[in-house]
Amino acid sequence: MKLRQVGEDRLLDQLLRRLPFGKTVALGAGDDCALVAAPARRNFLVLKTDCIVEGIHFLPRASALDVGWKAMMRPLSDFAATSALPQFALVTLIASKETEVGWVRKCYHGLRKAAARFKVSIVGGETSSTPGPLSISVSVVGFVEKNRWASRRGGKVGDDLFVTGRLGGAIERKHLQFVPRIVESRWLTKNFSIHAMMDLSDGLGVDLPRLARASKVGFEIEIECLPFNRGVKIGNAIADGEDYELLFAISRRQSKRLERSWRKKFPRLLLTRIGSLIPQSAVRNSQLPGGYVHFQ
Amino acid sequence: MKLRQVGEDRLLDQLLRRLPFGKTVALGAGDDCALVAAPARRNFLVLKTDCIVEGIHFLPRASALDVGWKAMMRPLSDFAATSALPQFALVTLIASKETEVGWVRKCYHGLRKAAARFKVSIVGGETSSTPGPLSISVSVVGFVEKNRWASRRGGKVGDDLFVTGRLGGAIERKHLQFVPRIVESRWLTKNFSIHAMMDLSDGLGVDLPRLARASKVGFEIEIECLPFNRGVKIGNAIADGEDYELLFAISRRQSKRLERSWRKKFPRLLLTRIGSLIPQSAVRNSQLPGGYVHFQ
Numbered sequence: 145m146k147l148r149q150v151g152e153d154r155l156l157d158q159l160l161r162r163l164p165f166g167k168t169v170a171l172g173a174g175d176d177c178a179l180v181a182a183p184a185r186r187n188f189l190v191l192k193t194d195c196i197v198e199g200i201h202f203l204p205r206a207s208a209l210d211v212g213w214k215a216m217m218r219p220l221s222d223f224a225a226t227s228a229l230p231q232f233a234l235v236t237l238i239a240s241k242e243t244e245v246g247w248v249r250k251c252y253h254g255l256r257k258a259a260a261r262f263k264v265s266i267v268g269g270e271t272s273s274t275p276g277p278l279s280i281s282v283s284v285v286g287f288v289e290k291n292r293w294a295s296r297r298g299g300k301v302g303d304d305l306f307v308t309g310r311l312g313g314a315i316e317r318k319h320l321q322f323v324p325r326i327v328e329s330r331w332l333t334k335n336f337s338i339h340a341m342m343d344l345s346d347g348l349g350v351d352l353p354r355l356a357r358a359s360k361v362g363f364e365i366e367i368e369c370l371p372f373n374r375g376v377k378i379g380n381a382i383a384d385g386e387d388y389e390l391l392f393a394i395s396r397r398q399s400k401r402l403e404r405s406w407r408k409k410f411p412r413l414l415l416t417r418i419g420s421l422i423p424q425s426a427v428r429n430s431q432l433p434g435g436y437v438h439f440q
Numbered sequence: 441m442k443l444r445q446v447g448e449d450r451l452l453d454q455l456l457r458r459l460p461f462g463k464t465v466a467l468g469a470g471d472d473c474a475l476v477a478a479p480a481r482r483n484f485l486v487l488k489t490d491c492i493v494e495g496i497h498f499l500p501r502a503s504a505l506d507v508g509w510k511a512m513m514r515p516l517s518d519f520a521a522t523s524a525l526p527q528f529a530l531v532t533l534i535a536s537k538e539t540e541v542g543w544v545r546k547c548y549h550g551l552r553k554a555a556a557r558f559k560v561s562i563v564g565g566e567t568s569s570t571p572g573p574l575s576i577s578v579s580v581v582g583f584v585e586k587n588r589w590a591s592r593r594g595g596k597v598g599d600d601l602f603v604t605g606r607l608g609g610a611i612e613r614k615h616l617q618f619v620p621r622i623v624e625s626r627w628l629t630k631n632f633s634i635h636a637m638m639d640l641s642d643g644l645g646v647d648l649p650r651l652a653r654a655s656k657v658g659f660e661i662e663i664e665c666l667p668f669n670r671g672v673k674i675g676n677a678i679a680d681g682e683d684y685e686l687l688f689a690i691s692r693r694q695s696k697r698l699e700r701s702w703r704k705k706f707p708r709l710l711l712t713r714i715g716s717l718i719p720q721s722a723v724r725n726s727q728l729p730g731g732y733v734h735f736q
Contacts, residue, residue, distance in 0.1 A: 170484055174654075175592050175593070176518040176592070176638055176639060177486045177488040177518050177524060178487040178488070179522070180484060180487065181485065182478050182480070182485045182583065183478045187478055188466055188478065189476045189478045189485070190474070191473060191476065191528060191530055191563060193530035193532050193564065193565060194566050195532045195566055195577065197534055197570045199571055200568060222472040226472055226475070232487060234579055235489075236490075268487060268489065272492075272493050272497070273496060274496065274573060274575065275495055275572065276570060277570060277571060279534055279568075279575065281489070281491065281532050281579075283489050283530055288475070293467075293475055296471050296472070343472060358471070
């Protein structure tokens, strides 16, 4: 059955009936707005939106389950970057009338599965038709303690730079099935002073300069240290997007303790020191080949 | 200049540089997430997302300023329905590489102008390219006092039904330039007990049955009372979408006082009693011709 054969109300009814509600949700999907419990005032409210578009972020033949998973996990990866806890999500689906209802159902299954992994409640959303490719926008709301958030700013000259996991080649498979590093990020800010942090979505070659620019510093990379995935080359570790690993800056004094504790806490996830932050004036070879930039 | 001639980073930089920040914004657009002050716990957090798609919600020849205005005001109209105060917005723009940068700038001007009207801070967003039509998603976060929110549920048998303004014909012009009834809605819940409320976006003929269904009651309309715009017929007042007026149910005991106070407070905006809520079992002629339903 195609979308044009079911009404918007009936489709939303079907999809939203299965949404799990936390007890923090007073009024969920189906009304004009969602009403949820506000976090304590000692926290910041954390907001993020992201979207994926057919043909740009996934191929038409991609599994609907994977597409839903990715649509939810992308903004959650930004929560990892901020060391914040996600709580509520809104989902907007823009699809053609010819889309199979079964595909949409599977996609929502992926969205729900991803949300459940981090105890996120999907509390609302919209659907619209389009004559163009399918797109999904997900907005996520959550919180972070005022003394614990991370951002791209705050990196200091002399800081060591670390990345989690292995880089490059995500387009093969990982970009549809990754798990945002929220657990790792929360552990980091609980136990260490993280000066600056972000998630790698457009490739180290694009993202690291962003972190450096926001922190008003330069950087130096030890190319031979870059951890890359099997089957890809060092250039991919720099230029490929969609790694969704953490990149962060931490005082050199904390580096050794961090490496020791990390190995104990996350024995199956690599943590690699890839370089350091240097004064902007000292920048020599900190140009990296570019990652993916939209519209270009 | 076209979008493909400027990078995503440069475009975002340009657009986001002009965003006004309230003092409740700790970290705004440009980082992975936005950080803002949480509302007091005596309030609910209110969440809403909405989207508009070229060719569906606006024509390619529509003014970019109007398109931006409409994209922001649509979710704000849902805040009016909930009697909530909007505070923060996230904007996602999905556009072709061939879109004129000047068009996008004007569209953001419309978004900012609409946000400013209700003191909303645009704190983040995304851009993506698409081979298809342009679309804009706006997610809004705000709050409402726990003793003051309205929803579609809660209408009671015997309640009077009211609508603000005049219905029908919005597609001519108003759908791009309307002002959500937030001020009126806040005044209503401050001074009266509003049992159920919603904003009319898909047409009275579709929206009223939704309110009745959510409240588990039926309704009876006095067709001859329906307030419609000059130049349209009574059928348009029922079937046309995009009125963005308020529809609400209030105890008959409060009706007279409401009508008197309204005329004093909002002398230039019509308020009309259009019918009442009746038991579901008594439903006879409560079928209204349909409004606009997506995918059909």
